[in-house]
Amino acid sequence: MRTPALLSLALSLLWRERSAAEVRTLFWSLLIAVSASCSIGFFSARLQEAMVLRASEFLAADLVLSGSQPASVAQIDKGQALGLQHAQSVEFPSMLASAQGLQLASVKAVAAPYPLRGELKSTPRRFAEEQAGGLPQPGELWAEARLAQALGIEPGARIEVGAIELTLTRLLTYEPDRAGDFYSLTPRALINLSDLAATQVVQPGSRVRYRDYWRGSAEAVLAYRQQTKPGLAAHQQLLDARGGNTQVGGALSRAERYLNLASLAALLLAGVAVALSASRFATRRYDTSALLRCFGLQRRQITQLFCIQLLALGLFASLLGALLGWLGHLGLLHLLGGLLPEELPAVGWLPALAGIASGLITLAGFALPPLLNLGRVSPLRVLRRDLQPLPVAAWLSYALAIAALGLIMWRLSLDWRLTLALLGGGLFACLLLGSLLWLALRSLRRILENATLSWRLGLGQLLRHPLAATGQAMAFGLILLAMGVIGLLRGELLDNWQNQLPSDAPNHFAMNILPEQRQAFVSALEQQGAQSQPLFPLVPGRLIAINQQAVQQLVSKDSQGERAIQRDLGLTWAGDLPAGNKLTAGTWLGTTRSGLPGVSVESKLAENLKIQLGDRLTFSIAGQTREVEVSSLREVDWDSFQPNFYMVFAPGVLDDLPLTYLTSFHLPKSQEDALLPLSRQFPSVTLLQVDAILEQLRSILAQVSLAVEYVLLFVLAAGLCVLFAGLQATLDERLKQGAILRALGSSRRLLQQARLREFALLGTSSGILAMLGCELVSYLLYHFVLDIAWQPHPWLLLLPLAGALLVSLAGSLGTRRVIHASPLSVLRES
Amino acid sequence: MSNSILSAQDLSKVVPVAEGELTLLHPLSLDLQAGDSLAIVGSSGSGKSTLLGLLAGLDLPSQGRIVLDGLELATLDEDQRAAVRAERVGFVFQSFQLIDSLSAWENVMLPLELAGRRDARAHAQQLLERVGLAQRLRHLPRQLSGGEQQRVALARAFACNPAILFADEPTGNLDSQTGERISDLLFELNREQGTTLVLVTHDERLAHRCHRQIRLEAGHLLASVEP
Structure with missing residues (x-):
């Protein structure tokens, strides 16, 4: 029998048997498998897009190209050619001066349309109502309240930034792309990009971070990412919403993992349903198979015939399932209407294709083994109905099912x-x-x-x-x-x-608490009814060498490692492992081989800087150098809104250095008035509100x-x-x-x-x-x-x-x- | 006074099909006295099984009336007809129709329990001994030969001393020797219990063992013979 004839026979037989219960069950199992998989696929893809969109606020863009030198013209042209919206910022540390004092600040020069996602928030004076939007105009400077406080000035005062004087017009309360890094040690000053040249601060060799912000359709952003990534200079990196912020990134990846796992469970269950109905489908076709063998069809042709039927049924059910899945996800989005952003990005047809592929793989993995039996039915069955085909080897059945599951797992990147x-x-x-x-x-x-x-x-x-x-x-x-x-x-x-x-997650950070204020500050917090975390001593210091080798030579082009050595780290010490930390290697500040005092390093930073147990680290702290040996590595729960540290020293190493204390505390929204007396009582203490980021995370x-x-x-x-x-x-x-x-x-x-x-x-x-x-x-x-x-x-x-x-x-x-x-x-x- | 156990008057069966209607059974009447035996013969598709189904109350006629042991079946609903079957009717089928998950013993106990008999277990055991299966009480149907399965079916059919027994090709699935033994057993039990017997068969020899025969062809009653 020729292939076209076999194809036509297979399809016409299937059509005639369309109302048979087992054909229907097989069809329904597959339909539900594919529609469940597609619904989850479409829904989670769109939800992830929506969440990424919200998470993009933490970057102030969809994608950020960051480097220690300006992006090349070609890199900018590429983005503009793709129709992406563009904004720039230049960030550098600089000593700012007012009539009353000096303070090191992290200055950021920005121009419209920055920020591309989210908004700046500011107040006209301390503790006034927060307003969203706007940007410092040329000649203006916006500063964090703690900077104004350190400089002893109020809005309206003049501040020297390098070679020019700018007017402090507003107090900055929220900067979208700084949200994930809100306990940075140096306070922020925001100026207009057009004033940057006049400050003359940025000179060759200055420590500067250039950022190019991009916003646009997911496809264009992806295209830009793909085109730019291979040509990135050693000093450059691309940040997107997934990698840009640990809190949101963690939540997203956990959710994604969960949704995919649920999808796998749905497919696995559907696979069992397919296996059960395919088995019935096959058993009920033993007679047909024996009869066709009597009519002269070869074993191979019988197998082909039923495989064609299976494929046809599978394709039809899968296509319909994909359509139903798409409709199902629309229904789901409608149900969740109030909670989702109004305009959800489209996600293309990939989830449908993936769902159909999963359906067909499930079908092949779970339905083929019973179907292969059909080719083994003896033609003698027409005379002796009790003759059963020799079953396909059990290992083949299991291997096919496991291979199918493996493929689906790979697709879901579980x-x-x-x-x-x-x-x-x-x-x-x-x-x-x-x-x-x-x-x-x-x-x-x-x-x-x-x-x-x-x-x-x-x-x-x-x-x-x-x-x-x-x-x-x-x-x-x-x-x-x-x-x-x-x-x-x-x-x-x-x-x-x-x-x-x-x-009651901490919604405020208090920094710069002087040792002599420590007791009084804790009592004041208690009086206000705030729930405070422990106070951590804090000494700013910079990692300068690992095993006597300058750290700049060792740094990989990794964001965390690079960022960690380019700025002062908050160093602390503790007798016990801080809450929420978990030792992954070594012992907590135990004895060291070299006899040097021990330090515990956050494990991801250690990985990025290739720091291992027993390595010697040299820090520059307040003009002195201190050498310590790595005695343990720690995992830190960055998702918690509590003070976390990359480096925790053994007690006694840093005690003699000038230190301040850091803590976080929760103050109910209704009691925010308490902040004013607190800041009056402790003028040197910097209070930082993180309600905005908390709320954003909660909504995600x-x-x-x-x-x-x-x-x-x-x-x-x-x-x-x-x-x-x-x-x-x-x-x-x-x-x-x-x-x-x-x-x-x-x-x-x-x-x-x-x-x-x-x-x-x-x-x-x-x-x-x-x-x-x-x-x-x-x-x-x-x-x-x-x-x-x-x-x-x-x-x-x-x-x-x-x-x-x-x-x-x-x-x-x-x-x-x-x-x-x-x-x-x-x-x-x- | 007539001693009629089963009477059918102007009985017909018509079923709807795509082209309109198909008459499975043209109007016929018959009457059966208690203790009688009737063989319904005819070629395949002649309407034998349709008639048996109607007479036993497994299906309802399109027209006509059936009175079984004084009860008019058409006036009863399906559950009431089931109760009539449980009390007064026995069945033997061509493919035995034993319940696979029940042992031989339990299969025979089934109609006794449905009738609420307390001595179901002991009576079923006696019956199985009577049909020569004393050693096979706990065997499942799949562990028995075709002949043995039909003996269990016979024991089950006679378990409640039915007033009337319907047998549909009782030897159809058996070789001639085994078939012969089964039909002997059937008539022996029938005699012992004085049951009325309605038998559908192709087997002329089996048909001749009945008091009366009717022949069907294409749904028509052709002849009624009393050998």
Whole structure:
């Protein structure tokens, strides 16, 4: 038979069988798999775009090109050719002078349309109402309140910046792209870019940071990124919303990971549904296959024929699924209308393509093994119907399913450790708990003999075929397990964010507290009802050498490492490991090999600067040099709004140097009036409000939390799909049994009771499996991946109940035909 | 007074099809006395099984009335008809129709339990011993041969001492030797219990063992023969 003829035969056979239950189930499983995957794909892509958009505010742009020298003309031309909006800033440290004093400041020269995302906020005088927008005009200077305070001036006063004098017109309260770096040590002064040349501060060799801000469509920004990245000079780097801010970046990547994991769970469940219905599809085609073999089709052609059918069905269901997924995500966006930005960026068709690909991969991985059996049906089956094909090797079935999962994991770029922990844990739980259930069902068999008819009818099937029943319970258990784990992770995710930003998260920083003011300041805070964090001693210092080698020669072109050596770091000391810090190597300020005092270094900075345990670090502090040895590396929770430090010294190393104290505290919004007396009482102390960034983070997290909750619905839909596919697989048997019982005179009530008992037991066993599996997976996950202390989750005890209810409900609905099975069918089958 | 156990008057069955209507059974009447045995014969598609389904109350006629043991089936709903079947009717099917998940014993107990009999277990055991399966009580249907499965089906059919027994090609799935033994057993049990028997069969020899025969062709009653 030629290929076109085979193709036409395959399609016409499929068309004729379109109303067959198993064809429909296969179609529906795939449709739900693809629409769930596409909905999640479209929704999370758009949500991520929206979140990136909000996060862009922390950069003041969509993309920032930053360097110690101006960007090249070609780099600027490229952006403008792509139609991107452009703004520039130049930042440099400079000593500012007023009639009353001098102060080192971080000066930033900007011009409209800066900022491209977000707005500057300022007040006309101290503690006046904050206003958004605007920019210092030529001749004007905006300064942070602590700078004005240090210089002893109020708005209206003149300030010398290099060679020119500018007028302080407003007090700067919020600068979008400084939000993530709000406890920088040097206070900010903002001037107009047109005044920069006249200051004559920026000379060859000056420490200057040039920034080019870009804003535009996601495609154009991406194009600019791709075109510019390969040609970046050694001093340049590109920053986007994901890498620009640790707090938002962390939240985004966690959310993304979660959404992808939920997507994997939905696909995995759909895969099981596809496997179940494909198996039924294949079993019901053994006769057709044997007949076609009799008619002269070769084995290979039989396999091709059914593969064409599978592909055609798969493509049709996937395309329709993608369309439904797209509509589904629109519905979801409509539901979340009030919470999302009005104009959500479009995301293209990539999620649809990815969803279709996932659907087809799932189909290939889970439906091919049973379908390959069809090629192995003996033509002799036309004479002997009991002849079964030799099944495809088990390893091939598993290998295909695992390969499919692997491909999907790769597409979702999931964390392999997390995924393996989940899959491995799930598999282990299945094997272990499945064996236990099998043993339990076997031992229950004896009890059944004396049970009433409805119990025997209901449970007979389960107990007489414990292996099949275990398989079914595990398939249903998998649904509950997937939903339980996703629910558990959701809880952890939300708790994590809740902990990160509790309602009493510090919303103010207090810096520059003099040692003699320390006690008085703490008491004053207590009096105002503010909740204060511990006070950390702070000594500004610069890292100048690692193992006696100048640090400039060692720095990689990495933002954090580079930034860390270009400015003073806040150095502190502590006897104990600060809260929220976690040792990753070495011992906390233990004895060192060289006998030098120990220092603990933040692990990411250590990685960037290639600092290892035992390295000697040299710091320049207040004109002196101090040498220390790295005794430990630490992970720091940058998401917390608490003072965090790159370097924590052993007590006694820095005590003799001039120091100030730093702390953060929470003051309710209603009590903000308390700030004024506080600042009057401690004029040298700099108070910094970080409410704006807190609120921005909270709103992002609220969006993500909501999305996370909705994603659970998709997993539930996929789970129900498995449930129905599983029920379909046993429907023929049930219909036959129902018809016999009806013919023998059984009432519908008896059938209903028996069915309910069966499903309740099946659901309860599935729930118990899922409960134990969930705890096992969560233990593996917490222990090996998330590094969270594991505790039992009592709410999981609800799973057996939920399983009983869910399976009973879906089972009763899915097999309602059994109740109405015509007793006449027992004659027809004869 | 007539001792009629089953009577059908002007019974017909018409089903809708794409082209309009298809008559499966043209109007026919018949009457069966208690203890009688009737064989319905005819070629495939002649309407034998349709008639059996109607007479047993598994389906309702398009026209006509059926009175089974004094009850007019058309006036009863499906659950009431099920109750009639449970109390008064036994069945034997060509493909045995045993419930796969129940043992031989439990399959025979089934109609007894449906009728609320307390001695279901003991009575089922006696019946299985009667059909020669005393050693196979706990076997599942798939562990039994075709002949053995049909014996279980016979034991089940006679379990409640039905007033009337309907058998649809009871030997159709068996080889001739086994078929012969099964039909012997069927008639023995029928005699012992004084049951009325309605039998659908292709097998002329089996048909001849009945008191009466009717022949159907294309839904028409061709002849009624009393051998």
